[in-house]
Amino acid sequence: MQTQEQNQIYDDFLCGNDLPEHVLDPVGFRRVQHFNESPYHRGTVIELGGYGIRDEDETAPDIGPRQSIKHLGGRSSIMRVAREIEFALIGLSQRYFVAEYDDPADESRRVSIVVPRFMTPEEIPGKRGKCRSGVSLFVALKADPKRKLYELSFRGFNVEDAVTVVNRIRKLANSAAAHIMAESGKRVVPHTFLVWARVGIGESRLVGKKEQSPVTPPRLAMPDDINVATVMVSGDDFRKFVDLRKELDEYLATGRYSGLHGQALALPVSEPAPALRSGEIAPAQPISEPAPASDEQVIPGS
Amino acid sequence: MVFHTMNDPFHESIENAVAQTANARTAWLAAWEAYFIASSELERTKVDMITGGYVVGKNAEERSANLDKLVEPQAAGLRDATIAERRARMVLENAEDRLRSLLAIAAVRARS
Numbered sequence: 001m002q003t004q005e006q007n008q009i010y011d012d013f014l015c016g017n018d019l020p021e022h023v024l025d026p027v028g029f030r031r032v033q034h035f036n037e038s039p040y041h042r043g044t045v046i047e048l049g050g051y052g053i054r055d056e057d058e059t060a061p062d063i064g065p066r067q068s069i070k071h072l073g074g075r076s077s078i079m080r081v082a083r084e085i086e087f088a089l090i091g092l093s094q095r096y097f098v099a100e101y102d103d104p105a106d107e108s109r110r111v112s113i114v115v116p117r118f119m120t121p122e123e124i125p126g127k128r129g130k131c132r133s134g135v136s137l138f139v140a141l142k143a144d145p146k147r148k149l150y151e152l153s154f155r156g157f158n159v160e161d162a163v164t165v166v167n168r169i170r171k172l173a174n175s176a177a178a179h180i181m182a183e184s185g186k187r188v189v190p191h192t193f194l195v196w197a198r199v200g201i202g203e204s205r206l207v208g209k210k211e212q213s214p215v216t217p218p219r220l221a222m223p224d225d226i227n228v229a230t231v232m233v234s235g236d237d238f239r240k241f242v243d244l245r246k247e248l249d250e251y252l253a254t255g256r257y258s259g260l261h262g263q264a265l266a267l268p269v270s271e272p273a274p275a276l277r278s279g280e281i282a283p284a285q286p287i288s289e290p291a292p293a294s295d296e297q298v299i300p301g302s
Numbered sequence: 303m304v305f306h307t308m309n310d311p312f313h314e315s316i317e318n319a320v321a322q323t324a325n326a327r328t329a330w331l332a333a334w335e336a337y338f339i340a341s342s343e344l345e346r347t348k349v350d351m352i353t354g355g356y357v358v359g360k361n362a363e364e365r366s367a368n369l370d371k372l373v374e375p376q377a378a379g380l381r382d383a384t385i386a387e388r389r390a391r392m393v394l395e396n397a398e399d400r401l402r403s404l405l406a407i408a409a410v411r412a413r414s
Contacts, residue, residue: 095355135356163356163372167347171375174343177337190343 019242029138029151032059037204037218040070045081049216051077051152051203060146084200084221087139088193088233088241089169090149091248093257095159101126111173114257129205132156135163136257137246140241142196149239149248152219157207161217168220169197175228194239195231198222316408319401328393333390335366340383344376 030053031239035041037049044067046052047175052069056078061118064082071077096114101124103109111126119131137152144150155158169192186242200221204214231242351357351372359365370377 003374092354094353133358159354160372162367163351164374167373168375170347171379174339174379178339299352 006180019159029149032063032113032139032141032152034077034152034154035069036158037185037214040072042071045083046200049183049204050081050083051085052077053150054078054082055080061141063141063143072149076196079294084198086142087150087152087199088196088237089166090138090193090241091252092138092166093136093252095133095135095163096257098155099124099129099131116258133159135159137162137164137166138235138244140193140244141296147237149244157215158217161219163200165197165199165218165220168194169195172197172222172226172228172231176232179228180234180236193238193246194233195228197231198231203276255296310410312404316401316404318367319397319404323379323394323397323401326390326397327370330387330390333387337380337383337387342382344373346349347373347376 033052033054035046035050035052037047041047045064046069051063053063054077055066058066060080063080063085064236065080066078067081068076069079069081095116097116098112099115099119100110100112103111104126107127115131118133119129120131121131123129124131132155134153134155138155139150141150142149170190172216173192173194174191176194177188180188198221199218202219203219204216206212207215348369351369356372357365357369359368
């Protein structure tokens with residue numbers, strides 16, 4: 001029975017982002033959370049999977065209704081939730097791995113760090129060690145008129161589907177660049193943020209031991225033959241997105257996702273890591289005390 | 303040598319064939335550009351997938367298969383662009399064949 005329960009927890013871990021926010025790695029950007037289908041979400045919009053943004057302070061953009069969402073472990077959050085979200089893809093991280101384990105100094109505390117490669121449970125230096133891959137998409141939500149950066153992470157079994165969605169958006173951006181070329185004669189770089197991408201969820205599939213845990217992969221909710229002119233961003237938005245891309249490049253250059261700096265993710269970081277030039281070593285983040293809250297890029301409630 | 307007047311239907315058909323060939327050449331150039339861009343995009347995406355660490359697998363064959371799966375949207379784009387380029391090239395070759403035929407007939411007429 002215990003083994004079955006452990007298997008279930010491990011399956012949830014492998015396939016899911018359905019974890020309470022405090023065990024997810026906090027970042028400098030506000031998070032859009034992807035949800036797999038789960039009995040925890042019965043009666044909510046995301047019963048069959050979807051997306052959510054924590055909204056305790058009622059500042060989250062209106063992607064859908066505000067509902068109380070229960071997480072694994074029993075905690076609940078007030079979130080804006082939707083089955084589909086529309087965003088401009090500003091960029092994405094490389095594929096990374098997240099190792100989680102009980103802190104040997106304080107076993108009631110769970111540590112979560114980015115590591116440069118997959119680690120087996122035996123290699124992880126604490127009890128209940130687990131490792132899974134991840135990828136983070138950095139997006140500007142259409143529902144947020146402030147055009148801030150949000151992080152949308154996918155873990156485990158959903159990573160490849162998320163990357164396929166990215167490549168579909170890249171193809172759409174190429175069509176947009178070809179459209180601009182045909183209309184104006186101007187050749188433009190096919191940035192992925194040339195278009196608003198509508199991303200929903202696909203059909204759930206069962207994974208894990210005995211295939212009992214559903215994962216609900218992301219899917220581009222737009223037809224292949226869509227008239228690309230109808231989904232292109234405005235000139236003002238495009239200029240903002242170029243600035244966001246520069247901001248993001250500086251953020252990614254800190255090596256947060258390379259796993260080379262032992263970046264601890266267990267405690268909240270309220271501000272984005274300082275931007276460093278390529279080649280510089282990121283200073284160690286103080287993990288005992290979260291940085292003071294910034295007005296702009298704070299995870300509410302964290 | 304006999305020169306045909308502007309009102310000569312044969313002369314008109316040569317002019318039409320010249321115009322059709324020019325149009326077909328322009329269309330083929332656009333299709334070739336689209337093919338070239340799609341081909342470059344596929345290669346660029348493959349490089350990004352590999353350097354970003356998104357391609358995983360136990361061995362080279364599995365990694366290759368996973369890479370093909372990831373870049374399927376770009377591969378589909380290249381397939382479409384290749385077909386469009388071949389069709390445009392066929393239209394151009396047909397137009398050139400027609401123009402060559404008409405010019406050959408014109409040359410025979412001129413000699414007679």
